[in-house]
Amino acid sequence: MKTGLAIAMRREQIGMTQDELAQRVGVSKASISRWESGDISNMRRDRIQKLAEALRVSPIALLDEETDGLKGIDEGSNINAVFNDSFRMIPVFESVSAGFGAYADGQIVDYMPLRIVSDAEAAETIAIRVTGDSMSPKIEDGDLIQCHKQESVDSGSIAVVLLDGEEGLVKRVVYGTDWIELQSINPYYPPRRFEGEEVLRIRVVGIVKGVFHEF
Secondary structure (H helix, E strand, O other): OOHHHHHHHHHHHOOOOHHHHHHHHOOOHHHHHHHHOOOOOOOOHHHHHHHHHHHOOOHHHHHOOOOOOOOOOOOOOOHHHOOOOOEEEEEEEOOHHHHHOOOHHHOEEEEEEEEOOOHHHHHOEEEEEOOOOOOOOOOOOOOEEEEEEOOOOOOOEEEEEEEOOOEEEEEEEEEOOOEEEEEOOOOOOOOEEEEHHHHHHEEEEEEEEEEEOOO
């Protein structure tokens, strides 16, 4: 069942109007209508939580398009603990460097549910909040990126890199015969090219697999 249709069916099942649901979640009626039409791609995590609480369902049920309907749960249940095998709670880091630096263990600021079937892939996946507008409009200031940890990427990929082992960057990585160029999407930021031995200053630590915009 599609997510939007499931939200609408559950709302009607418990006898709640769009206006009432909007008031409980703290959004406009237009937002509820948009979600029920299936457009939840940019729904904030706290909105998912509040929507789930209002509908008395698991947050995961709101995201799972293969669910056989949003089934209610007991009021006393811990809805954060209800998951299926397709979802994993992925750690969120406040900055690129925190996700890969020596102090990463102390820099987890949140967790977010992502649909990842493989345990091995989930173990290598983190989310990072991006600061700055160098990758705008694809990645905006404050967005969360889904990053899969890996030490190499194809030329032209958008990746997370560490410069000099300290500065974390999200850039398009382009390779030449004896150089590496870190490119921004925003044309106001010129590319940074590293030639010869300078390429050793760059270490690829992951590839960007997804972007989550927050309103």
